Amino acid sequence: MKLNCLKNQAMIYIADASLFITGKRLEGEVITVPSVVGELRDESSRTIMELMNVRVEPPLRSFREEVRVKARVTKDSEELSSTDIDILAKALEYSEREETILVTDDFAVQNTAIQLGIKVMPAAQRTIKDVLLWEKLCIGCKRRFPEGDVCPVCGSPMKKVRKSKVK
Numbered sequence: 001m002k003l004n005c006l007k008n009q010a011m012i013y014i015a016d017a018s019l020f021i022t023g024k025r026l027e028g029e030v031i032t033v034p035s036v037v038g039e040l041r042d043e044s045s046r047t048i049m050e051l052m053n054v055r056v057e058p059p060l061r062s063f064r065e066e067v068r069v070k071a072r073v074t075k076d077s078e079e080l081s082s083t084d085i086d087i088l089a090k091a092l093e094y095s096e097r098e099e100t101i102l103v104t105d106d107f108a109v110q111n112t113a114i115q116l117g118i119k120v121m122p123a124a125q126r127t128i129k130d131v132l133l134w135e136k137l138c139i140g141c142k143r144r145f146p147e148g149d150v151c152p153v154c155g156s157p158m159k160k161v162r163k164s165k166v167k
């Protein structure tokens, strides 16, 4: 039937624990990784996961490696847990061949996903755009730069800070 055809082209959602905590309803296939399932402690989020008919797939090693490398470049690696890397790896794998959206409320995961070209969507209502990107603040001259560990102006170390809003 025609309906089946349409169903096959449905969106793929790769979800971390945020989705099962908020219980946001999605039209399409939901996939997660075993480490996310392991992190769901309460009964209600586990029930939500079962009701969503979620497919649980382990991440592939090659994609985990790709995520790690990218996260190191953006300095999000300090914020990412092993589970975060698993879910990013799964999202990266699918986004290379299908319409995929990563559902997460974790800012570091969202930020890394965007750097990897993965579409993201929050599970909760809040928007991510204000806090999406990080930048570096020089501890010496207080100048801000998009990246780097050492200030190109004064040579002082730089620390990771949330990007300030443009006036």
Ligand SMILES: [Zn+2]
Binding pocket: 138, 139, 140, 141, 142, 143, 151, 152, 153, 154, 155, 156
């Ligand atoms: Zn400086």
